Amino acid sequence: MEPIQQHEGLVYPINRSNIDTDQIIPKQFLKRIERQGFGQFLFYNWRFHDDGTPREDFSLNNPVYEAASILVAGENFGCGSSREHAPWALQDFGFRVIIAPSFADIFYNNCSKNGILPIALKQEEVEAIMTAAESSSYHLTADLEAQRVYDNQGFEASFDITSYMREMLLNGWDEISVTLTHEDKISQFEAARG
Amino acid sequence: MGRPQTIVEKIWDTHVIHQEENKPDLLYIDLHLVHEVTSPQAFEGLRMKNRKVRRPDRTFATMDHNVPTIARHFISDPVSRKQMETLYDNCQEFDIPLADINHPDQGIVHVIGPQLGLTQPGKTIVCGDSHTSTHGAFGALAFGIGTSEVEHVLAAQSIWQARPKTMNVKVNGRLSPSVTAKDLILAIIGKFGVRFGTGYVLEFTGEAIENLTMEERMTICNMSIEAGARAGLISPDDTTVEFLRGRRHAPEGAAFEEAAASWKALATDDGAAYDAVVSIDAEEVEPQVTWGINPGMCLPVSGTVPSPAQAETDAEREEIERALDYMGLEAGQAITSVPIQHVFIGSCTNSRLSDLERAAEVIRGQQVHEDVRALVVPGSQTVKQQAEEKGIDKIFTDAGFEWREAGCSMCLAMNDDVVPPGERCASTSNRNFEGRQGNGARTHLVAPEMAAAAAVEGRFTDVRKFQQTPV
Known part of the structure; x- marks a missing residue:
């Protein structure tokens, strides 16, 4: 996967909590057998009318967000279904960083396998970013190495991430290759259990 | 005697393959359930790297998400049909047992695992589906994973996991007549919210839980994920053992009795410590x-x-x-x-x-x-x-x-x-x-x-x- 060390980008705010993966990518698009091309279906039922025309009242359809690569949302982002199509759709649309006060466990994990950096910040920090992004074109930098997020107007916040996930994202490692260096131990474990 | 342990600790400790500082544990997976929607990209990933399925004998596949429920032998949607054909081809290529659409065992993956006796106490079970928590009803540690992890488990029969926190969800007293397991789990989520389980494995305990049948316990554990918990489980007891007796993949004869004793020994010890506890009175639960x-x-x-x-x-x-x-x-x-x-x-x-x-x-x-x-x-x-x-x-x-x-x-x-x-x-x-x-x-x-x-x-x-x- 593509490594991520430092990322600077336009912030797209979506001020809702409990955004589930059914909203991020509805089930009608899970029938495909490819990994690519899911960006066009991101937030589909919110972005489009039944006839496929864009909904003007959904902010992601505003052309100013075409270049957005950082998404900021409310609590419990990515809850529900384990579908990895959700991070695939976010990534394919152009998002590399997601900021929220909290994430659902499976989604958080899935992000890290796809070069997307999920950043959990304090509620008030998320609100500050949300307010700034709702009122103007707002850019942030996420620095994974330093575990901090900042803008050029003095906002700064630090975030936690496990050292394992940090290494994986920084280096873009293929996790299976890492695991298979322990193949002898897997075999020993299997042999010992009979 | 050692320190009293929860069932989660007991299962965890017997499945750790590799431990290293500042890393999650490498955990062995006993059973990997597979369905058509979240697996095609995983199999494709194996092919691209020329990798094999490490343990097809610990893998079991079915078709459920996409299948028609009428006229099932003609799947009119070509994209759905392609996805099911892909699972069929992948199972053939990698030698994985499959209950396909024509097979008498076909069904929802979380219904057939228990039905066939594949789901057993003490097992680590994963599937590319968030409702894998269902299997926790048997005292298994079962959780949903994404497609990248499906590929990982196919290749390495293991997964990197940080030791989870545990939460005791204690249900005091008895459910009123005509109030069901579904009402109870909805009431629990209604009371504590859709995020209270995030980061935890839930263990459901208490008299009302002990009185439930296995099918009712599956309903409870199934919806752990709707509380934010990847896994929810219930300590095995005689109800668990009797459900499994005679199932196709359960041990037979003396081996069954031996297994049954080891299953019951997995139950959380008296006095074991949880990271968190919540409780609810069963009597207060109405139909939801x-x-x-x-x-x-x-x-x-x-x-x-x-x-x-x-x-x-x-x-x-x-x-x-x-x-x-x-x-x-x-x-x-x-x-x-x-x-x-x-x-x-x-x-x-x-x-x-x-x-x-x-x-x-x-x-x-x-x-x-x-x-x-x-x-x-x-x-x-x-x-x-x-x-x-x-x-x-x-x-x-x-x-x-x-x-x-x-x-x-x-x-x-x-x-x-x-x-x-x-x-x-x-x-x-x-x-x-x-x-x-x-x-x-x-x-x-x-x-x-x-x-x-x-x-x-x-x-x-x-x-x-x-x-x-x-x-």
Whole structure:
């Protein structure tokens, strides 16, 4: 996967909590057998009318967000279904960083396998970013190495991430290759259990 | 004697392959369940790197999410058909046992695992599906994973996992008559919210839990994920052991008795410490109906739809407003005043034989309301056949229900079983998210009995009243 060390980008705010993966990518698009091309279906039922025309009242359809690569949302982002199509759709649309006060466990994990950096910040920090992004074109930098997020107007916040996930994202490692260096131990474990 | 341990600690400690500072543990996986929707990209990943499936004998596949529940031998949607053919080809290529659409064992992956005895206490079980938590009912550590992890488990029969925190969800006292496991888990999520389990493995304990049958326990553990917990489990006991006795993949004879003793020894020790504890009194639980757009938005059937004015925060107020708008409900409206157009009895939460039997008892001799279309989708072909042997299909069809073939069906509406925009469904499934049962569809989660009663009345009604005074 593509490594991520430092990322600077336009912030797209979506001020809702409990955004589930059914909203991020509805089930009608899970029938495909490819990994690519899911960006066009991101937030589909919110972005489009039944006839496929864009909904003007959904902010992601505003052309100013075409270049957005950082998404900021409310609590419990990515809850529900384990579908990895959700991070695939976010990534394919152009998002590399997601900021929220909290994430659902499976989604958080899935992000890290796809070069997307999920950043959990304090509620008030998320609100500050949300307010700034709702009122103007707002850019942030996420620095994974330093575990901090900042803008050029003095906002700064630090975030936690496990050292394992940090290494994986920084280096873009293929996790299976890492695991298979322990193949002898897997075999020993299997042999010992009979 | 060592320190008292929870079942989670016991399972964890016997499955760690490799431990290193500042890293998650490498955990061995005993059983990997596979279905057509979340696996094709994983198999493709193996092929691209020229990797093999390490343990096809610890892997089991079926087709469930996408399968038609009528005319199942002709799949009209070419994209769905391609996905199922892909699973078939992948299982052939990698030598994985498959219960495909023509196989008598076919069914919802979380129904057939237990049914075949593949699901056993103490096992680590994963599947590319969030409702894998269902298998925790047996005292297994079972959780949903993404497709990258599906590929990882196929290749390495293991997964990197940080040792989870544990939470004791204690259910005191006994459930009232006619209050079901579904009502209990909805009430728990309603009381503590859709995020209280995030980062934890839930262990359900207490008298009300001990009294549940295995199928009821599966309903409870199934919805752990709707509380944010990847896994939820229940310590094994005699109920667990007796359910597994004689199942196809369970040990036989003396080996079974030996296994049974080791299973029961997995139960959480008296005095074991959890990272968190919550409790609820079973007596306070009434039949539940969800009114909103997540499973925590639920009410006792005697309740009224909440008002945004009750919210404690702006975020909560906006959430209630959005839910009312999507659901087409008014604050203060009695939930029993809400007319429905669809009833769905099925899903990995409530499609087992006992679910169908209990719903059939409510519907027996009644007629589905003229404004309602009602569907029963058994969880597996075996459940369907067993129900038919008992004449349960006849009770449903006589009442005007459609009796379908096994699959996930209208729980997520990936096949043709879809609720049209703006219409309302009383559903025994697990998620009332926006668009879950169809774009614009309005889902109300209920127990099978409540769904059956709603089918007759054409609106929600307290099944207890219904059971006492048949129309």
